[in-house]
Every structure is written in structure tokens, then in C-alpha cells.
Amino acid sequence: MPRRRQAVTIKHVAADAGVSLQTVSRVINAEPNVREEMRERVQASIDRLGYIPSIAAQRMSGSRSYLILALNDRDRTLEAWRARQGSDWVDQMLLGGMLKCAEHGYRMLFELVDTHDDHVERELAATLASLQPDGVILTPPHSDNPLITGFLQSRRVPFARIGSKGKNGGIPIVMGDEDAAREATQRLIALGHRRIGFIAGSKEYSLSDWRKAGWLGAMKEAGLPVDGLCLRGDFSYDSGLAAARALLELSPRPTAIIASNDQMALAALDAAAQMDIAVPAALSIVSFDNTPVTTFANPPLTAIDQPIAETVSCAVELLIAESRGEELLARPVNIPARLIERASTGPVPVAG
């Protein structure tokens, strides 16, 4: 194989413009201490020659790699991809992350990491050593994994923790879980519902309890009963089915159910169908996440959207700022989630 060289290097530009390498470097990096006249001359040469800096070389000498690394849970991501249930978590991450990276001349690289692996540190070390990203984005459940956050802190690599509030370093960013749960509950209350069941998610994710807290808060503020109305699932369809059935066997029966993710909401929908309970005539259902499946359900599910693209976009912005040594906003950052009303919710049934 022929040794592939850079076609146009900083040397060519320097020679062409009749300046030193350093001056070209300063222009590329928009550094101060360059006369406007010089800058223009150099820029002209850059444009004429079509010069593009090599990020490998920049990384070698400088402190920036122009790479942001997004780390997702290996098992869960592969499982979701293989199941082909239309979960678009990764796509939304790319949508938000890639576009924002591109704005700043960065690239986003996607990696999978084993959470439960004893070798997490070694795996992470290897990735950081070979890529040397300027920032790392952690998603649940990595965001709260002390092995990972501790390691990144020790390496002084800027990182964002999506779906996490704790003080484990980095930039915590939450997606409005509690507020949205409260808002959805209040909306159901406004529709006349009094007995509103809640299917919580796995304790492994912090957001499970935030979502529950939103429901609980709204119910208590309205002076409504909550005893026995909250059951815990684990985000799986099966766990949602069991929880929904149990809720629907209560007497008096809840007239609405909020499920902590779409799969469990789908299960609630099926449970209702099996028990001949019409949705939304006799039962309203609200789900969390708003993955594509919500629109294919029958009826389509009212859902709280998870603003993944916006969140990752924000994470990238903050990481780039931090890697440049800029000051950051107050923490944790909260990206609000919206309620998308579809056909699975309606007024409380008259006869209860």
C-alpha cells in the first residue's frame, strides 16, 4: 500500500502565502495577534489550495481532537437494535449530537461500553487513549456509574451525564422527567380523572423515581388518593402487562394509567383490550418517551416526549465550551419535556 500523505499541508499554505507555519496555524485556529491583512492573505491561500487541517496532526501536537465521544450501554443498545422494535434513541442522539458537532467543526463518535463489566475502566482507558476525545457524553445507566464517572474525573476529560442529577462530576443534564410527569397528571385531573394509576420503571434508572415523584406530587396537590395506585415494573412489556392487570383489577378501578415508558403503556393497552375496557372511553393511558411505536398503537398513545436530540445537542455545546475552558451555566441543566396528546386519553367516563 502506498503511504498516503496529506495532499495540501500547512507548509504549502505557508509557502504560498509567504508566511511562517505558525502564522497559518494562528489563522486556522482564529487566534489573536495576527494583523487583519495577514489573516486575509493566509485565508486566501487556504481557500485557493483547498487546505483542510488533519485532525490527527492537530491532536498530536495540540490539545484538541475535535472529537466528542458518546457512550451507550452495550447490551441494551445491541438488544434494542436486534429486537427491531423501532426504538430510535440512538438516532435521536445522532440527530442532536452530529448536527451540533458539525456547527463547531467537531465530529461525534459513537461507542458501546459494558456497564456490568469488571473491565469498564480498562475498556474506557483504551478508548480514551486511542481517540483522546475532547468530551464524553454518558447516557443512562452509565451516567450514574461511579466507575465511569470516577475514571473520567481522574482523567480530567470533560463529560456530560444525561439523565442524572447526582454530584459525580461532569455536567448533569436531565430531561424534565418530574415536571412532565406532573404536567401529564394535572392534565388527566383536568379531564376529570380522580383515580390515576402509575406504573413505575426500574430502580436502575434514576429517572424512574423522578417520573413517579411528578405523578405523586400532582396527586397530592390535588388531594387525590395514591394508595395502591403505584406499581413498579422494569420497563419491559411483560412487567407492564402484570402491573396494568393488577391496577385494572382494583376496585374502584382507576380511570387512567400513566406508564413510565412506551412498552409498558403498550402492555396496558393490551391488558385493557383483554379485559374489554375501552380506551379512551373507559380508560385513559399516557406513556413516557414517545418512541415511534406510540403512533402505531391502536389508539395512538398520548405520550410525554423525551427530548433526546435537544439534550444531546445541549451536551455537545456545553462540552465544547468546557473543553475550551469557558465558564458553564448553573447545574444541573434541565431540558423540558412536552406532552403529546393523541387518542389514548379523554375525559373521565361518566359512570366511573
Next chain:
Amino acid sequence: MPRRRQAVTIKHVAADAGVSLQTVSRVINAEPNVREEMRERVQASIDRLGYIPSIAAQRMSGSRSYLILALNDRDRTLEAWRARQGSDWVDQMLLGGMLKCAEHGYRMLFELVDTHDDHVERELAATLASLQPDGVILTPPHSDNPLITGFLQSRRVPFARIGSKGKNGGIPIVMGDEDAAREATQRLIALGHRRIGFIAGSKEYSLSDWRKAGWLGAMKEAGLPVDGLCLRGDFSYDSGLAAARALLELSPRPTAIIASNDQMALAALDAAAQMDIAVPAALSIVSFDNTPVTTFANPPLTAIDQPIAETVSCAVELLIAESRGEELLARPVNIPARLIERASTGPVPVAG
């Protein structure tokens, strides 16, 4: 910002093992001309120190970047992500590509490129210059874009063209479109169907005609009529709806329809429902691609799976081999597609 240095470099390993840098380099790259004893000694130092080569440095001096670049159409990809219809094309690419890359110590980087942009070449040049990937994967419609293929050829960058057969350089890889269309048609014929309609896809994609050719071939081999039974859509739901309605208004009516993608098949399903034609009792429907939506349709759609993950995995394998100067298989490579039978197909109705 402090200058971030590599923690453990090849120098540390060399010092630790008491050998030259060169010997360590040879061990890392599994090159010949190293005594087994030496190799073991160096490897022990590498393991003990937890040494990981910096890909930036490797790229700087050597000829490999350990990066494979996947290029997708910008507008179409963003539109799909924003529409949130559960298309998992990108996810399947990542599934196949990332895992295969990881096997070889490579990384896969995902980029979006404007097809219709006049600046394609400039955009591509910039990406190649800054990343210097060892291989590029093109997806439709980039695979047949002469501006892109020509540019990659001139730069001598190994590239794969997915969904393309033509002689535009690189490694063409097709996903069994014609064979699968033939097989699906034969399956319908075996179920007793005689009048089988076909909704073709946009001419912008070569695979549209391959799919049609498979249907046409099977029909002719079986001596069945095809006149008026093939209408062309553009892969959109609306175009599918129009085509399906037209087919269902024919007399005698087709008892089966093959749509060239899932959205058009979904439209056919809806057209049938609107015309009170039961599926599969009075009409069988087969779709192409097998995106997640097929399982959510009512009834779930029988579909020809598009083996994206496998195809990208294969592309990565071949690109890495080519970048190492190895010989390649015969071209074009064909990755077979399977027919997934669900509830939208059945025996031909007795009364026609």
C-alpha cells in the same frame, strides 16, 4: 487548558521491555521478523503498563487510521430521523458496522453528505483530509453518484457501494433484491395467486428495477399475465396509496400486491381497508425492507428483509482487507435477503 499527553507511550513500553521502539511497533502491528521470545516480553510490558496506541499518532506516521467512514444522504437521513417513523436503517448500519469494526480494532464514523449539493467534492475532500479514513461506505443514492465515486477513485481510498452494481470503482454490494422479489412472487404463486400486482419504487434507486425484475421474472416463468399489473410509486405513502387503489380497481382484481417498500405496503393495506377488502382473506400483501413498522401493521406485514447489518458488516470486512492490500472476492457481492412471513399473506381466495 493543560496539554493532554498520552499516559503510556511506546517509549515507556520499549524502556520497560528493554528493546527498541521499533520492536514494540512490530509487536503491536503483528509484523514478522520478531522472535517469539521478544514478542512475549514486549507483550508482557504492554499488558502490564496498559499501553494503548494513539490512533492519531499511528495515522500521522503510518498508512492506517483505523477509521471506516460511513456516508449517508443528508436530507433523507435527517428527514427520517425527524419523522420518527421508526425507520432503523442507520441503527442496522451501526449494528453491523460497529461490531465488525471492533473485531478488527477499527472504529466506524458516521457522516451525512448532501447528494444534490454542487460542493459534494469539496465537502468530501474536507472530510477525507481531516479524518483520512481507511475505507468509505457509500449507501444509496450516493453509491451511484459519479461525483462521489469518481472522487474516491481519484484519491485511491477503498470504498464500498451498497445497493449498487455498476462499474464505478470500489466494491459493489447488493442486498439480494432481485432474488428475493422472485422468491416472494413464487411463494405467492405457490399459494395459488395468479394476478399479482407490483408497486415499483423510485427510479432514483437502482434497486427499484431489480425488485421489479424479480417479480417480472417469476411471473413470466409461471406464464402469468403482467400487463397493467405494475405501477410505479416513489416509496412514499401517498404514491403507494394511489398505486394500490389503481391496482385494486382493476377487473379482475389482483389477489396479491407486492409493494417495493414498507410505507407503500402500509398504504396498500389502508387502501384495502378503505375498499372493504379483507387482508389476507381477499388480498395478500408483501412488502420490502422489513422495517419495524411491519410488525405494528394490522395485520402484521409479510416482508422481504433488507439485510443491512450483514451487508455493512461485509463491507467493513472487505474494506479492511483491501486497505491491507489483500485480494478481494468476485464482484459484485450479493447478500441474500430473506422473506419473513407474517399475517398479511395467505392462500388465494376461492371465489376470486
Next chain:
DNA sequence: GTGAAAGCGCTAACAA
């Protein structure tokens, strides 16, 4: 089979 030297493209530190 192994090692020494040169250089990849770029930037930090320093000198002018």
C-alpha cells in the same frame, strides 16, 4: 532479527 534515524502535520513555548 533488531535498532537508529528521519519525518508525518501540526502546535506550544519561546525568541525576535
Next chain:
DNA sequence: TTGTTAGCGCTTTCAC
């Protein structure tokens, strides 16, 4: 404000 020098970590010559 500009230029010079010395690396960054690694691989490629080319000696031995």
C-alpha cells in the same frame, strides 16, 4: 505581531 525551535507518538526507511 511574527518567526523559530522543539517536540507530540508512531512508523517507515535503512543500517547492522
